[in-house]
Amino acid sequence: MLQDQAPNSAGHKPSVCVLGAGIVGVSCALELQRQGYRVTLLDRSEAVIETSYGNAGVLATSSVLPMNNARLWKSLLPMLTGKSPSLRYQTGYLLRNCGWMVRFMTHANEASDSYRITALSALVRKSIELHQQWLTQADSQQRLRATGWLKLYRTPESFNAAAYERRMLQDAGVDMQILSTEELQQLEPGLQQTYHRATWVRDAASVDNPAQVTLAYRQLFIAAGGQFRVADIRNVRQTSQGFELATASTELSCEKLVVALGPWSNDLLSALNCKLPMAYERGYHQHFSSTAEQPLSRPVHDVDGSYVLTPMEQGYRLTSGVELKERDAPASPVQLEAIIPSARQAFPLGQPLDQPWLGRRPTLPDALPAIGEVKECPGLWLATGHHHIGFSTGPATGQLVAQLMSGQDTDIAPQAFSPNRFS
Template sequence: MTSSSPIAVVGAGVVGVACARALQRAGRQVVLFDPAPPGSLTSSGNAGHIALDHIRPLARPDVLAGVPRMLTTPLGPLTLRWRGVPALSPWFARFAAAALPARVTAGTTALAALLGTALPDWKAELQTAGLSDMLRRQGTLTVIETPGRLAAARAEGRLLASHGVAFRDLSGAEVMAEMPGLARVPAGGRLFPTAAHVLDPFGLVQALAARFVADGGTLVAAPVTGFRRGEGRITAVVTDAAEHPVDAVVLTAGLASATLGRDLGLVLPLTAERGYHAMLAPDALPVPRPTSFAERGFVITPLAHGIRLAGTVEFGADGRPPAWARADILAQHVHTLFGREVEVTERWHGDRPTLPDYLPALGAAPGHANLLVAAGHQHLGLTLAAATGRIVAALLTGTPPGLDLKPFDPGRFARRPS
């Protein structure tokens, strides 16, 4: 791509901003489109983890087998809004197909390769932007409460080790030494010593966007309503106010990528996978590092402005009011785990853009010579943002991306499953 026109990045969540920054560092002029302030939607409320251990797609047999139990557990990590379920039937069918063992193995290999550079890519971006102090490398802890889950964790550990994920298994006593505030000794745990987290997910995206503008990037606070096309290319991005000539387009608009992609002939079956968080005061809990609780499906992260409890999965909630009881469940978990009442200072909800095979759509889109897609990062938007930006910049500047992108092909959902 050598035109004098800029590259358009559509969507200013953490992935979009990271793509814009990577292209800018590669010497390209970039226009970033989003009607909302950068990072103010789903990106603002994540758990803050650079989750290097999340190499297994959630579309897999053990998750399917556990759905009935999770749905019947009042404090469980999964719930359905039943009125929204019928419309999700095609998505669930694709999810079940993606959970076939051969596809899970292939998806794990692909996701592990993508996650392999997640932390170095973030370190490079933050160092260039002068924001290295927003990243903390204190490791992460997983607490495993029951012997049954501990046995499953051992099998998972062999898979993690085979893909080069660094970790150390802990006894219950060792977990208590890492987190002495727990009310009772768990069955065991796992420490990921090289993992990292950010101190302020929303502030990080805001700071990167400010750097993008300071370095000559353009931010257009307007929704993209369409595209002009000619000779197999996108020639302009259209908003209500103007048409913007472009050399290429990167579609990274979260859930809106499905609608915008449909106008371009793309099939992107994204669903809104709602999550919640609750904030506590900075001194509410003795939490030295980000900690997840395997059976409960939630995470506690010490951030710059307080302690974040994040997690839960809610399907069928798109367009519906939040069920704040899902956020309150997180505080109930804390009461059980630490034996103390905590005061929630803030509650939040957001909709993760999720594809049924739990792999992002990343790469060149079929039918257009200058369209790339970077959408559907599910729970890994923050984790994979900098790696995604590097790959997008490589593709648009003719540099090898460093891994096989075929598993992430944005056109894969338009084909009949094999």
């Protein structure tokens, strides 16, 4: 057996393996290392190719109102009858997961919304603060745009329908400004679609390449002495000393284990009899060139068009809505193809620069992540289930795990994220 870390001794903190090197896993590894733990970060790929690559790159204070909010009841029928381009689903998948869907919908009420917004807002705001610090430490601060982002409404009806969202976000202290058609044109003169109104979320930020940001944080971890290994973990077993991790060719051991595998977390957790009630939101993106004389200065979310368009290092990233389907089902980018005409109406996109990309996002019934130690399996820590806002919440998740593991007072109240709430 390959023993990665020296045995624990007086004056030394335990060895920790972090599984998953996306933004959440890297953040956990970096913060645990800074607390003095001997950390090994493992991923099956050296490249960042999953959700931490393919997201819209927005650090969004306004993305704290979960999808299963009180307004969902009014829009549920159009969604389920296929009249909403923001959602596509496989009927068989919904039927196989009807129990999960019932639990998901029980949280669609204002009291639950307020509770979850408060919890997520703390996670997002601390993450933005840490992103700013870490980007400076990584000499990558040029990747950050402190220009906020825009939610665009083509009709009075869609703007009025978002009144509940605006009220809840204002109550949470989100800095928003309502823009008229003329004010929007002054702010983003490259937009060609006429919009009735826009909401400018001014305390949000964005990056031009989330994968490179994640790699920059990984390099901070390595430069400080952390170990990163490419390893496809096939199985995990708890022992009296901690955990043994098996690959196809070798075994590794550690005293504490952090699972930050996003939608693949249950693949290993099932071996430890502590699977999470997890469903999967799939989504697509594609990069385009542009002939615009006036480039976009910030990401935009066209609510009626059901897309997000973000200026990226690779071109303009066009991101589709939610697809509810089995995690590993074949790609079916129909939803992406459907939004391209609407995006071209709004902004002069050129030719596609790559093939459609498919990503999977892990969603728990209350749309809150699972962060903390598993009561039934001491030494096992979870940092997963971040829905569609993992990039906005990853750094604070890592800090929270490190503070909890060290027995310190935490910057963020951890109770809402406890993985034991599903026991």
